[in-house]
Amino acid sequence: MSEVKPASKPIQRLNIMTKPIGSKCNIDCTYCYYLSKQDLLGHSKQYDNRFSEEMLEHYIQSYIEQQNFPEIIFHWQGGEPTLLGVKFFRDVVRLQKKYSPKGVTIENNLQTNGILLNDEWGKFLHKNNFLVGISIDGPELIHNAHRTNRTGRGTFKQTMKGIEVLHKHKVNFATLTCVNNVSGASPLEVYRFLRDEVRSPQMQFIPIVEPKSFREIAPQRWLESEQLFQGMPETEPNHPNSIVEPWCVSAYQWGDFLIEVFDEWFNNDVGQVHVPYFEAWIESWMGRVNPLCTHSPMCGKGLAIEHNGDVFACDHYVYPEYKLGNINDKTLEEMQFSPQQEHFGKAKEGSLPTQCRQCEYQFSCFGECPKNRFLKTLQGEPGLNYLCAGWKKFYQHADPYISMLVASMGYPVHKSINPEAMKIRFK
Numbered sequence: 001m002s003e004v005k006p007a008s009k010p011i012q013r014l015n016i017m018t019k020p021i022g023s024k025c026n027i028d029c030t031y032c033y034y035l036s037k038q039d040l041l042g043h044s045k046q047y048d049n050r051f052s053e054e055m056l057e058h059y060i061q062s063y064i065e066q067q068n069f070p071e072i073i074f075h076w077q078g079g080e081p082t083l084l085g086v087k088f089f090r091d092v093v094r095l096q097k098k099y100s101p102k103g104v105t106i107e108n109n110l111q112t113n114g115i116l117l118n119d120e121w122g123k124f125l126h127k128n129n130f131l132v133g134i135s136i137d138g139p140e141l142i143h144n145a146h147r148t149n150r151t152g153r154g155t156f157k158q159t160m161k162g163i164e165v166l167h168k169h170k171v172n173f174a175t176l177t178c179v180n181n182v183s184g185a186s187p188l189e190v191y192r193f194l195r196d197e198v199r200s201p202q203m204q205f206i207p208i209v210e211p212k213s214f215r216e217i218a219p220q221r222w223l224e225s226e227q228l229f230q231g232m233p234e235t236e237p238n239h240p241n242s243i244v245e246p247w248c249v250s251a252y253q254w255g256d257f258l259i260e261v262f263d264e265w266f267n268n269d270v271g272q273v274h275v276p277y278f279e280a281w282i283e284s285w286m287g288r289v290n291p292l293c294t295h296s297p298m299c300g301k302g303l304a305i306e307h308n309g310d311v312f313a314c315d316h317y318v319y320p321e322y323k324l325g326n327i328n329d330k331t332l333e334e335m336q337f338s339p340q341q342e343h344f345g346k347a348k349e350g351s352l353p354t355q356c357r358q359c360e361y362q363f364s365c366f367g368e369c370p371k372n373r374f375l376k377t378l379q380g381e382p383g384l385n386y387l388c389a390g391w392k393k394f395y396q397h398a399d400p401y402i403s404m405l406v407a408s409m410g411y412p413v414h415k416s417i418n419p420e421a422m423k424i425r426f427k
């Protein structure tokens, strides 16, 4: 067993969303952003899209050896990674032990729809201390509106069985709830269900936003002439000529969703229920760097790797234009710290429209994820976030409460950009 590399060079961490089975999944959610990657990336439908044994070993060895930090985290996602079976993940753990230097802790995060989880999985996940992210959108009718199998039937009951397995085997888990046109309309119902029925230890919420062209056109390769002004009726998902898919959450629906969930959490559950969004904003109000990439000034710290070794700039930028290379030809380190990735990372702040630069909540918002910036400001500048109206409504609502909370914890309220957040090393 080798020793952990001395920190002769600056701390180097990698953070890669790993797709060991590509986009293959056992269900067919309406809003999935990843199922279409098989066509986009030209992966054969017959070919068994999965990491080969050699690729898995090469990847695990490289991922460990190219970091000099005592805590290394692997992220397994899909498609549906549990389709690979428990044996695949036993091999993962065996290889991690083989290449892990003394003094380094390896952690694993696994994102799943929970359908295949059984006692064998439960024992394995508990024993190996995996953190499981489980996708559930709310109570049965809300979940089943979009999380369906290939025959169109809802998957709620199967996912709830998977959650029972996690509780029974005391597996660490977090819920991941997609806020779409249906779940977005019932914030309290969704939140109380996750809190009281699922007993979620940590609730992650993700706004579902996809322009109609998302299957073929990479973010920020949109034609400027086709970007609509904020507030135009065609930006609403239910408009017949909408520019977004009908299952998207609307900007105001998103703002209202956050407000209702925040109020319930603030009045009853602070310190009891973990909502990463709210906790991250508290950090922003304390003057610290927001830990969420979507609300940081820069992108570029999290890559994605496909089953064939192709590496992309981010999980949401798995498009040919944003491919950085393949691990058979380049090192992960080379790709992570490449000029191409640096350009991608800095463009998040560099491309903010004036409306964001002048916004009093820029310090906590940073125009959110660039993949969602496909509107024009009222002044005609491109690159405004589709959810802007919702973000702003939420920030204005939550500001006094978050300020109060920060003050009650004994910290000064510090609503400005932390200069540390602007420092990110690419090379």
Ligand code: SF4
Binding pocket: 293, 294, 295, 298, 299, 300, 301, 302, 314, 315, 316, 317, 348, 368, 369, 370, 371
């Ligand atoms: S593109 Fe979006 S998801 Fe990717 S790093 Fe940037 S903010 Fe995060």
Ligand code: SF4
Binding pocket: 355, 356, 357, 359, 360, 361, 362, 365, 366, 367, 368, 384, 385, 387, 388, 389, 391, 392
């Ligand atoms: S709230 Fe709107 S204007 Fe303000 S930073 Fe966010 S996206 Fe930009």
